[in-house]
Amino acid sequence: xxxxxxxxxxxxxxxxxxxxxxxxxxxxxxxxxxxxxxxxxxxxxxxxxxxxxxxxxxxxxxxxxxxxxxxxxxxxxxxxxxxxxxxxxxxxxxxxxxxxxxxxxxxxxxxxxxxxxxxxxxxxxxxxxxxxxxxxxxxxxxxxxxxxxxxxxxxxxxxxxxxxxxxxxxxxxxxxxxxxxxxxxxxxxxxxxxxxxxxxxxxxxxxxxxxxxxxxxxxxxxxxxxxxxxxxxxxxxxxxxxxxxxxxxxxxxxxxxxxxxxxxxxxxxxxxxxxxxxxxxxxxxxxxxxxxxxxxxxxxxxxxxxxxxxxxxxxxxxxxxxxxxxxxxxxxxxxxxxxxxxxxxxxxxxxxxxxxxxxxxxxxxxxxxxxxxxxxxxxxxxxxxxxxxxxxxxxxxxxxxxxxxxxxxxxxxxxxxxxxxxxxxxxxxxxxxxxxxxxxxxxxxxxxxxxxxxxxxxxxxxxxxxxxxxxxxxxxxxxxxxxxxxxxxxxxxxxxxxxxxxxxxxxxxxxxxxxxxxxxxxxxxxxxxxxxxxxxxxxxxxxxxxxxxxxxxxxxxxxxxxxxxxxxxxxxxxxxxxxxxxxxxxxxxx
RNA sequence: CGGGGCGUAGCGCAGCCUGGUAGCGCAUCUGCUUUGGGAGCAGAGGGCCGGGGGUUCGAAUCCCUCCGCCCCGACCA
Numbered sequence: 001x002x003x004x005x006x007x008x009x010x011x012x013x014x015x016x017x018x019x020x021x022x023x024x025x026x027x028x029x030x031x032x033x034x035x036x037x038x039x040x041x042x043x044x045x046x047x048x049x050x051x052x053x054x055x056x057x058x059x060x061x062x063x064x065x066x067x068x069x070x071x072x073x074x075x076x077x078x079x080x081x082x083x084x085x086x087x088x089x090x091x092x093x094x095x096x097x098x099x100x101x102x103x104x105x106x107x108x109x110x111x112x113x114x115x116x117x118x119x120x121x122x123x124x125x126x127x128x129x130x131x132x133x134x135x136x137x138x139x140x141x142x143x144x145x146x147x148x149x150x151x152x153x154x155x156x157x158x159x160x161x162x163x164x165x166x167x168x169x170x171x172x173x174x175x176x177x178x179x180x181x182x183x184x185x186x187x188x189x190x191x192x193x194x195x196x197x198x199x200x201x202x203x204x205x206x207x208x209x210x211x212x213x214x215x216x217x218x219x220x221x222x223x224x225x226x227x228x229x230x231x232x233x234x235x236x237x238x239x240x241x242x243x244x245x246x247x248x249x250x251x252x253x254x255x256x257x258x259x260x261x262x263x264x265x266x267x268x269x270x271x272x273x274x275x276x277x278x279x280x281x282x283x284x285x286x287x288x289x290x291x292x293x294x295x296x297x298x299x300x301x302x303x304x305x306x307x308x309x310x311x312x313x314x315x316x317x318x319x320x321x322x323x324x325x326x327x328x329x330x331x332x333x334x335x336x337x338x339x340x341x342x343x344x345x346x347x348x349x350x351x352x353x354x355x356x357x358x359x360x361x362x363x364x365x366x367x368x369x370x371x372x373x374x375x376x377x378x379x380x381x382x383x384x385x386x387x388x389x390x391x392x393x394x395x396x397x398x399x400x401x402x403x404x405x406x407x408x409x410x411x412x413x414x415x416x417x418x419x420x421x422x423x424x425x426x427x428x429x430x431x432x433x434x435x436x437x438x439x440x441x442x443x444x445x446x447x448x449x450x451x452x453x454x455x456x457x458x459x460x461x462x463x464x465x466x467x468x469x470x471x472x473x474x475x476x477x478x479x480x481x482x483x484x485x486x487x488x489x490x491x492x493x494x495x496x497x498x499x500x501x502x503x504x505x506x507x508x509x510x511x512x513x514x515x516x517x518x519x520x521x522x523x524x525x526x527x528x529x530x531x532x533x534x535x536x537x538x539x540x541x542x543x544x545x546x547x548x549x550x551x552x553x554x555x556x557x558x559x560x561x562x563x564x565x566x567x568x569x570x571x572x573x574x575x576x577x578x579x580x581x582x583x584x585x586x587x588x589x590x
Numbered sequence: 591c592g593g594g595g596c597g598u599a600g601c602g603c604a605g606c607c608u609g610g611u612a613g614c615g616c617a618u619c620u621g622c623u624u625u626g627g628g629a630g631c632a633g634a635g636g637g638c639c640g641g642g643g644g645u646u647c648g649a650a651u652c653c654c655u656c657c658g659c660c661c662c663g664a665c666c667a
Contacts, residue, residue, distance in 0.1 A: 010600085012600090012601055012602095012617090013601070013602085013616060013617075013628065014601050014602045014603095014616075014617095015601085015602085016601065016602085017596085017601090017602070017603090017659095017660080018596095018659060018660055019660090020660075020661075035659090037658080037659085038658085038659065038660090085667080088667085089667075090665095091665095092665085092666070092667085108667075109667055111667080140666085140667095142665085142666070143591080143664075143665045143666070144661095144663090144664090144665075144666085146660085146661080151666080218666085432667095434667090462667085464667095502626095504625080504626055505625060505626085507625080508625095536625095536628090537624085537625055537626085537627085537628080537629065538625070538626040538627070539625090539626070539627035539628055539629080540627080540628050540629090541626095541627090541628095542626075542627045542628085543627060543628045544628080546627090547628095555626075557626060558626075
């Protein structure tokens, strides 16, 4: 039986000044964790119990689709050199040398190691598919650990890897993970959305992130409750409301207009008495292509969008196949566009004929496609054009979606004529599933024989869950829904204890005996119970019970004389009196 | 890495400007009273004032330097 009087639960009355986000404050105040350094935390009793609850759920679901391994976290450089990531991981990887001077690193992910096992051991298509997973500590030298447990340098990850014969097989492994992840997060009591994610530099074909909406999050996601659409803002698209084009003026051809001092879009729109949606804006960049050898090529890029839209640099990078963007400085604007910021436009530019070709790459956002009689800069100080029609008056290197979707725009999959406004909000990523393809299997030379006796490369997927992030996301979610001041309660499945029995006065032998008896009964019924038998005033124990996040509290006090105890459901904010003999059944069906 | 803030008792803070050898609240320990929402009274313990160097008769306080932590940005398979 767990007796609070003999446990180490160092609750704090005041929040350490370093903590800002709700989950960090909670974890410190409730005595779940203590900080060692930036992004390094020790888990104490309550924190570790919660993590154990979470990993038990993860194991339970993962064991249905895969097999648990445990790989080393200390890894030789050689594998990473073979995959090429010894260099591309850069400073995010913790590196060290052993006594012989050999290079080692601390694992930040385990594609290489799992693939190494696969290439040594898998020989035949008869052995596939395989799904191998582990729950293990990962190390990442983050440039800026922050927000308590949300971004740390050492954390637990459930990572799994699938090996299949072909894309259909990969689709099945991916779907199995999708279903398992949904089951895991649901059992952990989280409200989450699965979003389309940017596949990024990994080059995979499909990728999905599992996100929990919270103000403490670092990602922005767009979702529609109507259609179920959900995507990371890096990838989200939207259906735009139609815009009425302006009527042409004069002969309908581009007309140069003197616009002194009208550089900002709002000023230009006011000057012409138009909406920013009738304007073309330009953002000019120098893109750097990621050269693995370090020989990065600089490429000038002019991006044109509707005046009221924002460039999505992740999308733009994807279109360009580049690794890095920075905006042009004044000299570069003069060199490539011939005009100053605020007066840039697409007319008369000498553009690259193809992506990667020499000259200025002109990227036009799809929202400008089919538009007519727009206003844009003239690449000349204090001048704009009107009557500008894309396609007729200027051309481009590439037409692509490079803008950010905005809150309130309709989801892209909304049927025509129906409303499906997007909600855009901050979110924290708790899981990620990813179709890797052949990259690692090829780089490391994993091959199996197919039914025809030919060597083929297995296709891989990789899938991750941040264990601590399940806890922090659940806390953030509970904090968002909790009335302030009274503490918060965790979902029963991941709370360190399901029930706390608060004996209001342990010097009353009858109350203490009743509390102990009830705790024994609950324990026998398989309920995870904590008996608060401390010799403290009732108020102190109530406050502590509220603070540590246990969702159900049983008050053993005055009403025992009438054969009753008070059961407080902290998540529901309700309390009821229950007869002593019915407590177990009451809490079981709760 | 750029910008900002902060390191004084377990936690929260004052003292620093204007140098004179450290203080408050909570927590902890002891005693008495109290006992259903962080009790009251009385007493006690606890500090290389982040480290190093300098100025000075004297440094928590002024100067230099290093380290650490937090926030914004950059970054984040």
